[in-house]
Structures are given as structure tokens and as C-alpha cells.
Amino acid sequence: MAQGILVFIEQRNGQIRKASLEALSEARRFCSKSGEPLVALLVGENIKDLSTSISRYKPDKVLVVDSAAFAKYSTEGYADALTAAVKNVDPRYVLAANTSMSKDLIPRVAARLDAPCVADVAELRESNGAWQAVHPMYSGKAWGIYEFNSPLAFLTLRPNVFPAAEPDEAHQALVEELAVTPAKVRASVVEVHAAAGAKIELSEARIIVSGGRGIKGPENWPVLQELCDALGAALGASRAVVDAGWIDHQYQVGQTGKTVSPQLYIAVGISGAIQHLAGMSSSKVIVAINSNPEAPIFKSATYGIVGDCFQILPKFTEECRKMLSEN
Amino acid sequence: MKIAVCVKSVPDTEAKINIAPDQVGIDRANVRFVTSPYDEFAIEEALRLKEKLGGETTVFSLGGDEVTEVLRDTLARGVDSAVHIKDAEFDDADPLTTAKVLAAAIKDGGFDLVFCGQQGVGGDHNQVPSMLAELLDMPQSTLVVKLEVADGKFKAEREIEGAHELVEGSLPAVISAQKGLNEPRYPSIKGVMAARRKEISVKDAAALGLSGQLSPDKRKVKRIQLTMPPARPQGKMIDGEPEVQAKTLAKLLREEAKII
Numbered sequence: 001m002a003q004g005i006l007v008f009i010e011q012r013n014g015q016i017r018k019a020s021l022e023a024l025s026e027a028r029r030f031c032s033k034s035g036e037p038l039v040a041l042l043v044g045e046n047i048k049d050l051s052t053s054i055s056r057y058k059p060d061k062v063l064v065v066d067s068a069a070f071a072k073y074s075t076e077g078y079a080d081a082l083t084a085a086v087k088n089v090d091p092r093y094v095l096a097a098n099t100s101m102s103k104d105l106i107p108r109v110a111a112r113l114d115a116p117c118v119a120d121v122a123e124l125r126e127s128n129g130a131w132q133a134v135h136p137m138y139s140g141k142a143w144g145i146y147e148f149n150s151p152l153a154f155l156t157l158r159p160n161v162f163p164a165a166e167p168d169e170a171h172q173a174l175v176e177e178l179a180v181t182p183a184k185v186r187a188s189v190v191e192v193h194a195a196a197g198a199k200i201e202l203s204e205a206r207i208i209v210s211g212g213r214g215i216k217g218p219e220n221w222p223v224l225q226e227l228c229d230a231l232g233a234a235l236g237a238s239r240a241v242v243d244a245g246w247i248d249h250q251y252q253v254g255q256t257g258k259t260v261s262p263q264l265y266i267a268v269g270i271s272g273a274i275q276h277l278a279g280m281s282s283s284k285v286i287v288a289i290n291s292n293p294e295a296p297i298f299k300s301a302t303y304g305i306v307g308d309c310f311q312i313l314p315k316f317t318e319e320c321r322k323m324l325s326e327n
Numbered sequence: 328m329k330i331a332v333c334v335k336s337v338p339d340t341e342a343k344i345n346i347a348p349d350q351v352g353i354d355r356a357n358v359r360f361v362t363s364p365y366d367e368f369a370i371e372e373a374l375r376l377k378e379k380l381g382g383e384t385t386v387f388s389l390g391g392d393e394v395t396e397v398l399r400d401t402l403a404r405g406v407d408s409a410v411h412i413k414d415a416e417f418d419d420a421d422p423l424t425t426a427k428v429l430a431a432a433i434k435d436g437g438f439d440l441v442f443c444g445q446q447g448v449g450g451d452h453n454q455v456p457s458m459l460a461e462l463l464d465m466p467q468s469t470l471v472v473k474l475e476v477a478d479g480k481f482k483a484e485r486e487i488e489g490a491h492e493l494v495e496g497s498l499p500a501v502i503s504a505q506k507g508l509n510e511p512r513y514p515s516i517k518g519v520m521a522a523r524r525k526e527i528s529v530k531d532a533a534a535l536g537l538s539g540q541l542s543p544d545k546r547k548v549k550r551i552q553l554t555m556p557p558a559r560p561q562g563k564m565i566d567g568e569p570e571v572q573a574k575t576l577a578k579l580l581r582e583e584a585k586i587i
Contacts, residue, residue, distance in 0.1 A: 073492070075457070075467055100487040103445075104469045107422065107454035111461040116423055116548035119453050136556065138449050141344040142353065143554050150547035187466035187481075187496025194490045201488040207586070231587060249472075249507045250486060255340050255448060256364050256506050264586045275340050281559065285584045287576065301562045303579055305572050315573035320587060323577055 002151045004037035006089045008082060008096040009054055011044055018204055019097030019159035024057045026162040027095050039063055041085045043078055045071035051175045056167035061174040074188030075104055082109045084180045098156035110154040117154035118146045122161050139255040139278030159204050160261045195250055200234035207264045210236035210253055214269015214290060214309055218246035224268060227317045238270045254279030268309050272297025328382030330373045331438045333429055334366040335447040336390050336397040346553050360393040362400055365444025367511040368504035373442050374405050376476055383407045389417060389428050402522035403514030414531040416542045424541050426458035431535040434463055438499060445470050445503040456503035466496040469503040
């Protein structure tokens with residue numbers, strides 16, 4: 001009978017995605033309670049060494065699919081690797097972080113194995129020893145709660161929501177190689193180029209500073225960027241300014257953009273249209289700075305400031321720098 | 328070139344969402360249904376390819392009567408024909424069910440390309456395009472922001488975290504559209520008039536050879552409840568001169584919120 005959890009660990013160029021470790025930590029909590037086995041899957045080329053850092057998150061086993069065929073991502077190649085691992089492990093659940101790779105990969109494998117999938121899970125609840133998955137719908141305006149009726153189910157977890165465990169340096173997981181030769185790969189990645197300007201990925205950022213119409217024009221992004229630099233934050237934007245061409249779509253937060261859940265979200269000159277609120281309202285702390293006291297964003301804000309962002313931001317940036325340099 | 332486009336009718340993104348009395352669905356009263364915004368990019372890309380390379384375009388949509396308007400709108404933009412898949416057996420389809428239904432409708436059409444929006448706004452599942460590619464046994468590229476098609480091959484640029492990825496593959500293929508792929512056109516008056524004369528072919532489970540196979544009792548995942556997200560606690564307004572506001576905010580973020 002299917003039991004335990006298989007976690008797909010995403011790596012690019014030998015870098016493990018933090019959100020994958022969050023998924024592994026969540027799986028560890030479940031398996032420790034139920035006493036079921038936990039296996040992590042690592043796919044790529046020359047990635048065996050990474051199994052040591054994965055081992056610290058306490059899987060019982062790390063399965064490694066390591067060959068030149070997996071040097072670059074291809075949907076079909078990676079789908080073959082994940083399918084082989086599922087057949088090898090026979091788990092109840094397959095977990096992954098909800099990233100652009102897993103959005104591409106996980107549903108394909110679920111369909112291949114005729115198994116259900118709930119993506120972008122923001123909370124997991126236990127009921128009779130099984131998971132119920134909470135999936136935000138309508139961009140977070142409502143939460144759907146899902147139950148599985150299948151021996152195998154796939155789940156992808158929203159980054160930044162599930163806490164990663166403290167790594168346990170002493171834990172030694174069994175490391176096992178799994179040989180997989182992709183059957184047919186008809187499309188694959190030939191090139192990756194870093195997007196201009198993006199320093200910290202929005203969906204994984206701890207702090208986000210976002211700008212809207214209230215920043216008056218694209219020439220004022222540096223005012224926000226300075227605060228980003230001071231706080232180690234990622235820059236975001238509202239749909240209005242993306243549509244106005246002030247900044248690229250990859251920065252857009254909200255419906256038709258990215259859904260984010262940072263520890264701190266600072267909305268500068270963003271009125272708070274329902275589409276924007278949908279994408280950021282699960283942030284832990286929300287700061288709103290806006291000149292209009294009636295702006296709907298204030299209803300969602302933990303801390304609200306009515307005022308001119310160009311007067312407040314530079315002073316706030318300076319204050320933060322001072323604070324952070326003191327310790 | 329034969330091109331299929333899959334579209335979904337979804338609540339307008341401006342709509343306020345209320346939970347229905349059954350606590351599982353949304354209250355559909357007073358909600359305007361529109362073409363899912365990402366599907367507009369898919370439709371536009373299909374039309375541009377047809378204009379460039381010749382061929383024909385067919386739009387597919389699964390759903391109830393609310394789908395008709397979306398199909399008319401798609402035809403008005405210039406898509407040649409429409410298939411409306413409608414059957415109570417498919418009500419509240421989960422992504423895997425939707426993909427199976429679409430695959431059954433598309434598989435024998437001899438399509439070179441199948442376009443979808445990267446996700447249906449509302450359900451926000453983000454699964455159907457990849458599932459459809461698997462079920463149709465086609466390669467895929469998802470979250471595509473740039474596409475070139477020539478000589479039986481495609482080159483797609485997809486958006487990933489902090490980078491763009493260039494994917495090359497062979498046709499036939501499934502492509503899911505991300506915002507940025509193109510600027511969708513509006514239907515012209517002439518297009519709207521022409522769309523009225525086009526016939527929408529309606530297919531049910533029997534016509535697709537799926538009778539009794541995908542009914543709600545056979546689903547492997549079920550939404551048992553729809554709730555409002557947890558309410559945010561009442562916030563604090565920070566008053567005073569800009570300098571005082573800036574200082575107070577920094578202090579609160581450090582001492583109360585413990586974030587910086």
C-alpha cells in the first residue's frame with residue numbers, strides 16, 4: 001500500500017530552492033507523526049554533493065537522478081525522472097514547491113499517473129491521518145479546502161508560507177542513485193538568461209517594497225530601490241504601473257501577476273485595487289503609505305501612513321539603515 | 328497550420344466574491360463572467376500565427392451556458408470555429424477532469440498547436456495546460472512570454488524566477504500564455520457581426536465517448552468547503568510630521584513586528 005511522502009527538490013545550477021526545503025520540512029512534520037517514510041528526490045547533473053545539505057532536513061532517503069540528460073530542464077525528461085521515483089517509492093503524497101518549474105512539471109506527472117493535484121497550497125490540515133489542502137482561489141479572495149480520494153496525490157506548496165526546519169547537521173539520510181533514461185524529449189531548455197534588474201525573486205522575498213501610481217513616474221523607482229537595498233527587499237509593482245509601461249510584468253504583484261506572502265510588504269502609492277490586495281493580503285505585516293486617506297489599502301494595512309511618499313520614504317530608509325547598522 | 332485554443336469563462340477580476348449557501352461554490356448572482364485574462368493572450372497568439380502562416384483556428388471551452396458569451400467574443404476576435412463542451416457530468420470539474428475532457432475533444436483534430444492561458448483566473452489551479460499536453464502526448468512550454476513558430480518547430484521564452492528560459496521543441500505542442508506574450512486585440516464591429524453567423528458546435532459526454540467516466544462521483548479530489556480567508560487584524564495609523572512618521576514606523580517594525 002502506498003505510504004509516506006516523496007518531495008521533489010528543485011535545483012538550478014546546483015542551487016537548491018529554499019521553498020523546496022520548506023516543503024521537505026512540512027513533509028518531515030507529517031511523517032514523524034505518522035511514522036511513514038520520507039524520501040527526497042534530486043534531479044540534475046553533478047548534483048550528488050547536494051544530497052548532504054538535503055539530508056539535514058531529515059528525509060529518510062535521498063534519491064538522486066544524476067546524468068547529463070538532466071543537465072538542463074526539460075518537462076518530459078524531468079517527468080520521466082519523477083515518474084520513475086514515484087514508482088520506486090510508492091508514496092501517498094508527492095510534494096513540491098509551487099514554482100515556475102513545478103507549475104510546468106507536476107501536473108504533467110499527475111496526469112501521467114492519473115492522480116489528482118492541488119497546487120499553490122497555503123495551508124495543510126490533518127483529518128483522520130490524511131491531508132486536507134487549502135488552496136487560495138480568486139487570487140486569495142476565497143480559500144478552497146480540498147480532500148483527496150486517491151491512493152496517490154500531488155501537492156505544490158506556496159513559497160514562504162511553510163516554515164523551513166532548523167537544519168540538523170548530524171542527520172545522515174540514506175543516499176541512493178536511481179538510473180533514469182528519458183524516453184522522449186521533444187522540447188527542452190536551450191538557454192537561460194537572467195532578467196535585467198531583478199535581484200531578489202518576489203515570490204521568495206522576505207520583504208517586498210512595491211510601488212504604484214502614487215510614485216508619479218518611472219523616474220522615481222530609485223527612491224524605492226534605495227529602501228529595497230537598505231532592507232534586502234525585492235521590488236514589486238501594481239498592475240497600473242506595469243500596464244503604463246513603468247516597469248516589466250515580472251514585478252507585478254496581484255491577480256495576473258504574482259501572489260506573494262512576505263514577512264513584510266510595503267505598499268507605496270498603491271491605492272489597493274481588489275486585484276492587488278488579492279496578491280499580497282497573506283503577507284504577515286503590511287505597511288501602506290499613501291496620500292489619499294480613503295485608499296482601500298489602509299483597510300488591509302498593519303501600519304498605515306497618510307502622507308507624501310517622497311517626504312517619508314527617504315527618511316524611513318535612513319532610519320532603517322541606522323537601525324540595521326547599530327546591530 | 329491547425330490551431331486549437333482553450334478558453335475559460337471566469338468571474339470578472341473586479342468582482343467581489345461571495346460564498347454560496349452550500350459553502351462550496353461562489354454565489355454567481357450579480358457576477359459578470361468574462362474570458363479568463365490569460366486566455367486573451369492565447370487567443371491573440373493563435374490569431375497572429377494564423378495571419379502569418381495561414382490555416383484555421385478552433386476555440387474549445389468547457390462549461391455551462393455562461394460559456395456561450397465567451398465563445399462569441401472569441402469568434403468575434405477572428406477565431407474560425409467554436410466547440411462548447413457542455414454536460415452536467417462535467418460540473419465542477421477539477422483540473423484533471425477538465426484536461427481529460429479537453430483532450431477528448433482535441434485529440435483527433437490534427438492540431439499543430441494547442442494554446443491555453445497559463446491559468447484560469449479564479450480557480451487559480453495552473454494545471455490544465457501541462458495535463459493536457461501529457462494526455463495529448465505532445466511536448467509543451469508553459470508561462471510563455473515570447474513565441475516563434477517555423478518549420479514544424481517552436482521557440483518559446485518562458486518566465487521563471489528572476490530569469491527567462493528559452494525552450495525549443497517540435498510541433499505539435501501545447502503552449503500556455505503568460506501576460507506579456509502580446510497585446511490582445513478587441514473584437515471589431517465587423518467581427519462581432521460575423522461571429523453571430525458562426526455556429527457553435529455543442530458536444531456532451533456521449534459525443535466525446537466519455538459517458539459516465541468523469542462524473543462527480545468518480546473524481547479523485549473534491550472541494551469540500553469554500554471559506555473567506557482569515558480576516559486581518561485592525562491596523563494602526565501613524566500620524567505626525569513625515570520625520571516622526573518615518574521614525575515611528577521603523578520603531579514599530581523593529582520592536583512590535585520584530586521584522587527589521
